[in-house]
Structure formats: C-alpha cells, structure tokens
Amino acid sequence: MTSSTVCVVALGKIGLPLAVQFASSGATVIGADVDQRAVDLVNRGEEPFPGETDLGVKMKAAVEAGLLSATTDTAAAVAKSDAVVVVVPLFVDADGVPDFGWMDSATREIAKGLRPGTLVSYETTLPIGTTRERWAPMLEAGSGLKAGEDFHLVFSPERVLTGRVFADLRKYPKLVGGINASSTAAGVAFYESVLQFDERDDLPRANGVWDLGTSEASEFAKLAETTYRDVNIGLANQFARYADKVDVDVQLVIEACNSQPYSHIHQPGIAVGGHCIPIYPRMYLWNDPEATVVRAAREANAEMPSYAVDLLQAAHGDLAGLAVLVLGAAYRGGVKETAFSGVFGTVAALEARGATAYVSDPMYTDAELEAHKLNPHRGEPVGAAIIQADHAEYRSLTPADLPGVKVLVDGRRVTDATAWQADGVRRVVIGG
Template structure:
C-alpha cells in the first residue's frame, strides 16, 4: 500500500516507520521543514524512542519512507491516510482544533476516491462523525461511506516504547459505516503485527468496537481511569503521611489481591495524555464530577509537595532550592505539561531561589524554558525531586553540599542515603 502519515511527532514518526517496516510505501507529512529534512536524511528528530534510529535509517535508505511538507500532495498519492496531529485544550478545557482543522483541510484537498482516512489523535466523543466527516466531504467533494472511508483508531502507545506497545495492545477501530470498519481492520492487519496475549478474553489484534464513538470513548476511558486512579493514590498518600503510614506498603498490600490496582502517587501528572484527555472527556460529559475532582486533585500535587518542603525546612524565603527533573517522567526528554512548571512557580511564590537540573537537557535548553540550571555537586539548601530519572537513584546527601532538606516527589531516592538531612517523601509519614 501507499500510506500517508500526517504529523511526524513522537507517535506519528514511529507509526510511519512501523508501516514502512511492514513493507509498505510511506510518506510522512509534517508542517515543520526541519523535521522533514531530518527524516529524509534518515535521522531521528528527537531522542529516546527505542529502535527508532535504526528502523528509520533503514526505511529511508531502502526507499520505503520519505517526508514532505506538502500534505495534500502526499494524500493524493495514498490509499490510506493516518492522522496523528496533536490536540490540546485551553485553560477552560475547550479543545483547540486549529492544527487539526488545518490538517483536515489539507487532507480534503488531496483526498481521492477509495481512500481510507484514520484519525488516531485522541478526540472528544463524536468528533470523527460530527467534525471531520463534514469537513472532509466539503473540501474534497466526496461522500464518506461510498467515495472514501473515515474511521477513528486511537493510538495507545507510550513514548519510548512505541514499537513494543504496537505489538502488545489490541488496535481499536471504530467506523462510521460497517464497510469503513472492515476496510480499517484490513489496513491495520496489514501494517501491524501482534504478540499473543493469553490474558485477554479475545485474541490480540484489531478490535472493531462498532462505531467511531465507542472507539473515541475507549481511549478517553482508559486514560481518564489512570488520572482518577492516580488522584485516589495521591489522596491516600496525603492521608497516610499525616498519620505516620507508608502508603507504598499499603498500596502493595492492597494490590496483592486481583481486585485492587491502585497506581503510584507522586508530585505531578504530566505528558500529552493524562492531563489532557480527562478534560476532553469532561468537554462532552461536564457532569462527570469524579473526573473533574480527580483532575483538580492531581493538579494540586506540586503545591502540596512545595508546602511539605517548606514545613520541613521551616520556610523557603531566600532559600536555594534545586528541582531535579524538567521532564514529565523519567527517561523521556519531554516537558509537555510537566510538573516542573507548577513546582518551580510554587517555589518562587514561596520566595525561594529556584534552580533546575535534568540529565536529558543542556543548560541552554533549561534557560530557554525559563530556568536557571543546576548541576549536582553544587551547593544548595533544599532538593525537590520532580522526575524519576534513573540517574537520581544513587544520589546521596553528599551529592548536594550544604543541603538541609530533601523532598522526594517520586520515591526514587534511597532515604538511608540522606540520614543527615530532613527527608520527606510523598505518601510516607
């Protein structure tokens, strides 16, 4: 097949490489010329995705993958189009469709009869049918269901392990018509390979959920569940700390039977997914008070950790505080909705002099984010762990000359290595 993947980000580019690796001819379309240039050289535009560098290089070298900024032209040459353009929400929780609208118009201009269009970007329920269908029909002059097929098939992978996740998890699809769903099932069976999953009630592979709305809701449900679960863990953590209890022992004990799956508490919930998708769900279901309460609880965790540091240190006014970790999670060079931003802001409001360290970012990159860089080994009064980078696991009080207080927001440090300082951790009393 000839396939176009629209948007070569941290999900789109691995998808394009996966399709090419499965033997198909792939065009990657992106509005960023520098990304397109790097891809055409066989070079990954971002680090950290396992196997991407070698697979990308091979696909470009063998002529199975190329990139362009001309989306409509690429679509016009393709039998299938997969869309992975980012969608965000504003401060009020309203989806910002600007980038996706622009991409959909480009797709419509190039859309040919017989083409399959699959949106993988996480969407509010009803968006595929009520927004993308009329837009594509209007721009292309074609009719969905007869001239072309439109489906929703959510990406369900985690950056850093995309290729493994593509094999591990069922590929969900939902069409606007049975014929569209059948076409999407055939497509994904041709471009993906699946691991055996004896733990599932049905064989791993492409699962048709019966409608685009069901597939849209499935993605929102699985990610919103995580946000609500983490919020519950954070509530347990705060109560446990107030009562001299180690919440991690409690969680391990609770999860020792099969009906409990409590997640880990922590200083923040970041990334492109969990902070955003519950708000996409709430946009369609504003009465979901459990979801809105959980989102608020998680958003309040950075301030909670800063308050904990202030109490342990008897105030933060004029105190030099090192925040460890700009990334939203360990091992991933990504700051989308990272807890570093509200943590630094809360520390500054408390009067602290804030510096930031991250092994994945250069000093210049930290400065560009508005942070003053810090290097382990420099004198500092207080340390707050924001990301669970593996490089932090072996740190000790000796790593921070003059340190008086340490608050581990991710339970990555060894408390025994900090017996000479005041040490706090989320969920440990």
C-alpha cells in the same frame, strides 16, 4: 506484507514511528509534515528527535529501501495514497476547551488530495463524536466526496508511550471504529496489514485489531482508559496526603491492597505530566461536564506540586530566601519532554513562598532549560532539593551529592532511604 501506499500526517514522536512501522510491514509510506527540517532529516534517514528505541535503525532501513519518504505537501501525498493516518497534535486550554486549529488545517489539506476509495484514519485523541461530526463534514466539503460511501473514515487511537512505541504497537490491541460498517471493515483490514512483526524475534506478539463498531466507541475507549489512570492516581494521591496526616507509610498500604486481585491502586507522586493524562480527562469533561469524580481527580493531581512544597516547608520552616534545587524538568524519567511537567508547578509554588528555585536535568542543557523559562543550576549553593522526575540518575543520590542540602523531598520515591540517614539531613516522601 502489504503493498499499499500510506500517508502519515505529522511526523512527531508518535507519527514517525508509526510511519516506520507501516514501512517495515511492506507499505510505501509518505510522511507529511509542516516542519521542513523534520522532512529533510527523514529523507536523509536521520532521526529528528532522540529517545525512541530502535527508531534510528528501522527508519534508515526503510528510507534506504525506498519505502519511506517525507514531504511538506500534504495534499500531494494524500493524492498518491490508499490510506491516510492522521497524528496531528490536539491540545486543550486551561478550561478544557479543545484547540482544533492544527487539526483543522491538516484536515483541509487532506481533503484537497482525497480520492475515491481512500481510508482516512484519525489517531489523535479526540472528544467523543469529533470524527463523525467535525472531520466527516470537513473532508466532504473539501473533496466533494461522501464519507462512508466514496471514502472510508475511522478513528483508531494511538495507545503507545514515547520511547517504546514499537514494543507497545505489538503489545496492545489496535482499536478501530468507523462512521459506518464499511469504514470499520476497511480500517480493520488496513491495520491488520500494516501491523506485521518479525516472527524471528522473541518479543510478545500483538493482540490483534479490535472492531469497536463505531468511531464514537473508539473515541470513548481512548478517553476512558486515560481518564481511568488520572482518577486512579488522584485517589492514590488522596490516600498519600491522608497517610501523611496519620503518620502511615502509604506504600505499605498500597502494596497490601494490591495483593488482592480486585485492587489496583496506582502510585502517588509529585505530578502527573505528559501529553496524555493531564489533557484527556479535561477533554472527557468537555463531553461530560457532570463527571464530578473525573473533575475532582484532575484537581487533586494538579495540586500535588504545591503539596510537595508544603512538605518541604513543614520540614524546613520558612522558605523565604531559601535556594532550592528542583531535580528534573522532564515530566517522567528517561524522556526528554516537558509537556505539562510538574517542574512548572513546583517552581511556581517555591517562588510564591519566597524561595529561589534552580532546576537541573541530565537530559537538558542550561540553554534548553532557559528556553523553558527555568533557572538552570550552575553550582550555586542550595539548602533543599525536590525530586520532580524519576530519572535513573537520581536513584543513587546521597547527601554527599548535594552538599548543603538539609531537606530532600523525594517526590517520586526513587532514592534509598538508608542512604539519607545522615546527621542534619532529612528525607521526606509523599505519603511517607
């Protein structure tokens, strides 16, 4: 168990579970966030957001034990800490250009409180070279300290999914790379101390902390693993679209291919959403604009919502004036998050063809859907439906649940084909 003090900057859906994990390993953790509401909730031991397994119980225990607190004063929190872990969001624009605004602001605040001997670890996914070329000079300028000599600086990417952060922390190796050997060694030692797990349970053990040598290698590893997934899905989507042309079930083809250990084709579908896969390949392209395979895959995946509407039009006919229900605003099932969700592209494609698009989602209220500029379904009659998110609630859907629907485009293959064998109703899947 560690006795260090750790500052976690940004208490979002990754940062807060990390802070709780560090506290569970015995560290005294100060969470820093610009959102006063989130800070107040954490200090009361209350979850600022739903959906993260075990977060409420673990966070309350850490707060009551005096191991976790929160503040809006980042510089003051850093000044009290032996290690600083940064999980501030970074986005890219439509052209793939990173917007460093929030991270620059947080880094300047960190620099104000930075002390000699402190470890600074960035976990937010970054373009390759950012830790050394952007954060090191910025931290030096604001602190008067020398990176790699007076303080340690590493990049250690988060490799977890929201909803299962604690399980993923113990399942996947923690990657660490610093701007020099001493920084890397300090980073490895830190993560080994704060990734401690209860040996009394029967969950899988963590696979350790991996020394990747340099911050560039660690940055590269995160971009490579997420870009691989996008490229793989893009290939699966290309296969699915061709399967539709030749009237072959692509699912049977993929299962056959994956029975051989050298093939691992992912699943095709209506959209690739979330904070990671739609963003990080574009971030990689910012580093490597000649990566034509990556660019083609990203473009293929971005086209899938429109392709799903093409399938609807082929099955139904002219969509002008048709009321269509889009099932699922979230980017994936069971997660209340719309970041880069396929719902937006699907609605846009429907409206471009003259259809009226309604949206429903079991995780969202009508007011929340309206806040995302989506048209909530309030029982209006609809003639067709498109499943956009693989919520568990949609697996048991039948035509009786959607009266008046003549065509269902199941963009996630979650429904039972036999349940949709009804007169006057057609079920369509991507690559079916």
